Amino acid sequence: MNNRNRGKNTGDDGLFGSQKQVDKLKMAAQDMRYLLSRDYPEKASSELVGNRYRLKTRQIQALRGAAASAQQIGNRKLKQAEVSELKDKVVYLDGFNVLILLESLLSGAYIFEGADGCFRDLSGVHGTYKRVNQTQRVIELAALFFQKAEIRKLVWIFDQPVSNSGRIKQMVLDYAEENQLNWEAELAYNPDKFLAESSEIAVSSDAWILDHCQQWFNLIEYLITEEKLDVHLIKMV
Structure with missing residues (x-):
């Protein structure tokens, strides 16, 4: 096991750790929603709001991740599945989206x-995925969810172009075999499109997928509540 994790960047406590900064971000998020709801482009809106509140780059990144128009928020809420609706269903899981977000959460x-109730982080896959100390725990949390929700089959979808996607796919399949879980794992060249066009329930917090899929489930919210996860949470609403 290596010593990697996806914890805070140097300086994050200064950007997000005080009530003053959180209040500033909340006001910025309100302004951003106002602009997006009136069809202002996301990039221009975030630059305008960022300048108004003198936000740093990572604060703007967090703002963009959490921002959505009133129409998007309403649409996403309408398509959100309850955990009771997952019983005996096939569920598709956005592999890297869920893995990295939970790895970040578990790393502190x-x-x-x-405002859509989804949780997002500031990490990302930049062409290569590297497993971290928390990767195994994320897979275990997915197994708890799978069993408690009584899902018929869970299918992990990973980005084929990302380096090491084959390795993490195999890690998931090995764990499923050892624990007799009805899981599959697939590599897709465009997983966002794949998940959006699927008739199965999607597990993701990716904004584009949420806007285009038929139905989705908020796994991070479920796990935080159900497994009582300790989380450094910033509510942008």
Whole structure:
């Protein structure tokens, strides 16, 4: 096991750790929602709001991740599945989206809750995925969810172009075999499109997927509540 994790960046406590900064971010998020709801472009809106509140780059990144228009928020809420609706269903899981977000959460990084009720982080896959100390625990949490929700089959979808996607796919399949879980794992060249066009329930907090899929489930919210996860949470609403 290596010593990697996805914890806070140097300086994150200064950007997100005080009530003053959180209040500033909340006001910025309100302004951002106002602009997006009136069809202002996201990039221009975030630059305008960022300048108004003198936000730093990572604060703007958090703001963009959590921002959505009133129409998007309403649409996402309508399509959100309850855990009771997952019983005996096939569920598709956005592999890297869920893995990295939960790895960040378990590492003590700041997690941001948007007006759509979804949780997002400031990490990402930049062409290569590297497993961290928390990766195994994330897979175990997915297994707890799978069993408690009585899901018929869970299918993990990973980005084929990302380096090491084959390795993490195999890690998931090995764990499923050892624990007799009805899981599959697939590599897709465009997992966002794949998940959005699927008729199955999608597990993701990716904004584009949430806007285009038929139905989705908020796994992070479920796990925080059900497994009583300790989280450095910033509510952007």
